[in-house]
Amino acid sequence: MNDAEAPSPQTISPTVGRRWLAQEIKRLREAAGLKQSDVAKRLRCNHAKIAHIESMRNAVSGPDLEVMLPFLGVPSERVDWYLQLADIAKEKGWWDGNRAIPEWFSLYIGLEWGASEIHEWDLGYVPGLLQTRAYSEALITAGSRVSNAQQRQQIEARLQRQDALHRDTGTLKLHAIVDESVFHRRMGSDFILKDQIAHLIAMSEHPQVTLQIMPFHAGPHRGQLGSYSWLGFPRADDPGVLYLENQKGGLYLEESEEITDFRADFDRLAQTALPAEDSCNLLEKLVKGKAQ
Known part of the structure; x- marks a missing residue:
């Protein structure tokens, strides 16, 4: 090197x-x-x-x-x-030893905190880095098996993750593609979802955020196999990390062939999804529709 x-x-x-x-x-x-x-x-x-x-x-x-x-x-x-x-x-990051964060996810937050770029495809919910407090609360408390105090800690930890987009050292760029179904799924109340969509419209203006929506009319695509994130780092010979998650834990893939396949899939999703400007227009229509 x-x-x-x-x-x-x-x-x-x-x-x-x-x-x-x-x-x-x-x-x-x-x-x-x-x-x-x-x-x-x-x-x-x-x-x-x-x-x-x-x-x-x-x-x-x-x-x-x-x-x-x-x-x-x-x-x-x-x-x-x-x-x-x-x-x-x-050194210890704020996520290390944090009781609100499972050990298997602590690794992800540490990688997220030091990543230079994240490409994320979400089939079920708004990306954590772009969630409002109310949306996070609705998502975390739904069917939760932990105490109210632990739920509050998990919510605060999720919101603290968002500081990665505003850190002083090393810019983080986020390219998120979200399935349209996410914006029709009620989260606690219609107001919470409306407020979340309005927040995404505002964040789409962020110079480090690219947001695309996968519309219903796009038809079948490989993203239907599940959500995932690719995290890239500021070193030329680092292929990055591919992260997959389920209810019991996270899976970290680092083999170059696996990462190449997922990145190719993401590029195809980006080509199939609405462009960033059209995605923002769709979100604005959804906000107006929920206001009626």
């Missing part, structure tokens, strides 16, 4: 820092023709420790990095970049 491909660690989230560090250690080891056991021998540790570092299960310490990097062929002038990355990776 050259300097042009290596953003300052200060511009990324701790989760992305841990991910990049794990990726880099694996890349450097493979480029050097070494096995995990070779690195473990150099660090005088067991093989499992290196495997856990490369899988993000465990963080790597600064002292271990200082021994490992020269062994992996990293020139002395580049060592400091990796040590800075390790310092960032050890």
Whole structure:
């Protein structure tokens, strides 16, 4: 990785820092023709420790990095970049340890917080980054099995995620495609849905937000197989992460072939959906219709 491909660690989230560090250690080891056991021998540790570092299960310490990097062929002038990355990776984001956020979703928020772009297809509801408080409340409390206090914590956490669109370091661009059915599904009351649609109209003017609606008349498409998000990061050789979710947890895909397929599907959805301006016009018609 050259300097042009290596953003300052200060511009990324701790989760992305841990991910990049794990990726880099694996890349450097493979480029050097070494096995995990070779690195473990150099660090005088067991093989499992290196495997856990490369899988993000465990963080790597600064002292271990200082021994490992020269062994992996990293020139002395580049060592400091990796040590800075390790310092960032050890930090805690507001989502880490937050009781309102399941452990499997905490990873997603950390990636979201450090992403440079998100392409999201939603079949069932408005994207979390674009939800109003009332819409979030209606969605989170519907059929919830947790206490009212926990529900309130979940709502606050969802709203706090939206700060990612307004952060000071590193711009986040969001391209969301939402199925038209979402805007006909009652959420608590007609007013809540109307207010949510009005909020989307306002957010469509945001310079970092592209919003498209998949109209009913579009016919069948691959988006009907389920919702998903692709998160991209500010590094040329990073393919990003594909995220799928169900009631029990999230699935993170990082194989380049899988990501290529989903991104191609998203591009086709974008071509099939209404353009951004027409999508905004449709939302305005829906707001007027609900006002009558």
